[in-house]
Amino acid sequence: KFMTKEEIKARVAEENVEFIRVTFTDVLGTIKNVEVPTSQLDKVLNNDLMFDGSSIEGFVRINESDMYLYPDLSTFLIFPWATDGHGGKVARLIADVYNKDRTPFAGDPRIALKKAVKHAQKQGFTEFNIGPEPEFFLFKLDEEGKPTMELNDHGSYFDLAPLDRGEDVRREIVLTLEKMGFEVEAAHHEVAAGQHEVDFRYDDVLDAADKIQTFKLVVKTIARENGYYATFMPKPISGINGSGMHINMSLFNENGNAFAGQDDDYLGLSDTALNFLGGVLKHAPALTAIANPTVNSYKRLTPGFEAPVYIAWSASNRSPMVRVPASRGLATRLELRTVDPTTNPYTCLAAILSAGLDGIEQHLEPTASVDKNIYLMDENERKKAGIKNLPDTLLDALEELEEDNVIIDAIGTHIIDKFTEAKRIEYTSYRQYVSKWELDNYFMNY
Numbered sequence: 488k489f490m491t492k493e494e495i496k497a498r499v500a501e502e503n504v505e506f507i508r509v510t511f512t513d514v515l516g517t518i519k520n521v522e523v524p525t526s527q528l529d530k531v532l533n534n535d536l537m538f539d540g541s542s543i544e545g546f547v548r549i550n551e552s553d554m555y556l557y558p559d560l561s562t563f564l565i566f567p568w569a570t571d572g573h574g575g576k577v578a579r580l581i582a583d584v585y586n587k588d589r590t591p592f593a594g595d596p597r598i599a600l601k602k603a604v605k606h607a608q609k610q611g612f613t614e615f616n617i618g619p620e621p622e623f624f625l626f627k628l629d630e631e632g633k634p635t636m637e638l639n640d641h642g643s644y645f646d647l648a649p650l651d652r653g654e655d656v657r658r659e660i661v662l663t664l665e666k667m668g669f670e671v672e673a674a675h676h677e678v679a680a681g682q683h684e685v686d687f688r689y690d691d692v693l694d695a696a697d698k699i700q701t702f703k704l705v706v707k708t709i710a711r712e713n714g715y716y717a718t719f720m721p722k723p724i725s726g727i728n729g730s731g732m733h734i735n736m737s738l739f740n741e742n743g744n745a746f747a748g749q750d751d752d753y754l755g756l757s758d759t760a761l762n763f764l765g766g767v768l769k770h771a772p773a774l775t776a777i778a779n780p781t782v783n784s785y786k787r788l789t790p791g792f793e794a795p796v797y798i799a800w801s802a803s804n805r806s807p808m809v810r811v812p813a814s815r816g817l818a819t820r821l822e823l824r825t826v827d828p829t830t831n832p833y834t835c836l837a838a839i840l841s842a843g844l845d846g847i848e849q850h851l852e853p854t855a856s857v858d859k860n861i862y863l864m865d866e867n868e869r870k871k872a873g874i875k876n877l878p879d880t881l882l883d884a885l886e887e888l889e890e891d892n893v894i895i896d897a898i899g900t901h902i903i904d905k906f907t908e909a910k911r912i913e914y915t916s917y918r919q920y921v922s923k924w925e926l927d928n929y930f931m932n933y
């Protein structure tokens with residue numbers, strides 16, 4: 488997939504590309520871009536494109552604001568949708584952010600993920616494979632193109648048309664993704680009305696993180712073209728399932744899937760897999776702040792809606808935080824079910840990888856697996872089984888993150904400080920807001 492500068496220039500000329508969009512992700516997970524006309528392509532390819540870092544959330548102060556974008560040439564693609572009336576196309580490149588003195592910028596989440604990948608390579612792993620399962624809701628747009636709270640259908644899990652009117656939009660999303668190099672394995676209606684899931688084949692972690700960002704852009708773009716608004720907000724409607732982004736993961740080495748054990752191993756899992764799991768469970772509270780970074784994330788992590796609430800794992804049921812899917816061999820994997828699509832995929836995957844690698848280094852054994860439905864256990868039974876709760880607010884999760892040096896070291900203090908500062912402000916603003924629920928419950932009673 489790697490392209491040389493010359494190959495990129497040739498494609499740009501052949502395909503009548505008029506603009507080059509160089510994108511990166513800020514600390515909070517938002518995609519940013521600098522768009523230049525194709526006349527500037529040489530500058531872009533030679534790492535000479537500058538931008539003002541002080542205008543980006545969590546980046547740098549005004550007095551150190553000039554930064555460079557170093558595009559990753561393997562991420563070149565031409566957007567398959569029309570952008571204007573005269574046939575000109577837009578291409579994109581995903582970039583790493585460099586300081587004015589041409590050193591890698593410590594506040595770039597993509598660079599943090601690359602650092603975690605190096606750590607895994609030092610332990611002999613060649614790939615950290617990630618298969619994400621992002622979910623989203625489709626709402627109708629009104630005549631002025633503004634999103635409404637009206638869902639696009641009343642369908643449910645695996646329902647077929649005509650109930651599932653999201654099907655046409657979803658099909659177009661899938662076709663667009665395929666044009667952009669995604670291998671879509673499945674796309675289906677989810678449990679809630681208006682809710683959908685698209686699963687694409689696993690990739691090595693950096694590619695997977697880039698794909699998650701591209702995926703969100705594609706879903707939002709195609710939805711809008713069809714008169715819908717796509718949201719990745721975890722819990723847009725109370726009382727029905729929220730949207731998660733399960734993360735399927737496995738470490739590979741030169742011999743193949745390092746999570747796959749021998750037939751007589753416990754659950755057919757290798758020690759590598761069990762220790763990785765031990766690390767993920769140990770660091771779960773801190774991971775939650777990164778995997779579930781909004782106030783709204785915690786409204787999804789509540790009992791009764793298929794989302795995890797407890798720090799536990801199982802090979803036999805779907806309720807816990809980590810599930811071991813039944814497939815073995817190449818598909819042996821762990822599925823982390825807490826993550827939601829508001830996460831920054833770069834820092835999230837860096838944090839998960841570092842948690843798992845810590846488990847491998849420290850030979851951490853996972854707690855006993857829980858094969859009962861945890862939601863049917865009472866608090867005492869859970870206590871006896873050693874099952875702890877996940878943090879239940881953003882504030883609790885942030886406090887856990889601030890105490891976890893493995894995760895802090897993995898992502899770097901620059902990003903963690905900017906992230907926790909912004910998120911504490913977000914939490915305080917939420918805490919000060921008087922909601923409809925409070926008025927409904929207190930106004931007439933006091």
Ligand code: ADP
Binds near residue numbers: 687
């Ligand atoms: P679920 O049963 O939870 O709905 P899906 O079938 O929707 O799971 O998604 C499974 C995901 O796991 C896919 O993205 C798939 O490519 C991915 N996957 C398969 N094998 C591996 C592996 N070895 N490592 C990581 N991900 C994998």
Ligand code: MG
Binds near residue numbers: 620684686
């Ligand atoms: Mg799925």
Ligand code: MG
Binds near residue numbers: 673
């Ligand atoms: Mg499935």
Ligand code: MG
Binds near residue numbers: 677684
């Ligand atoms: Mg799902």
Ligand code: MG
Binds near residue numbers: 620733822
């Ligand atoms: Mg799943």
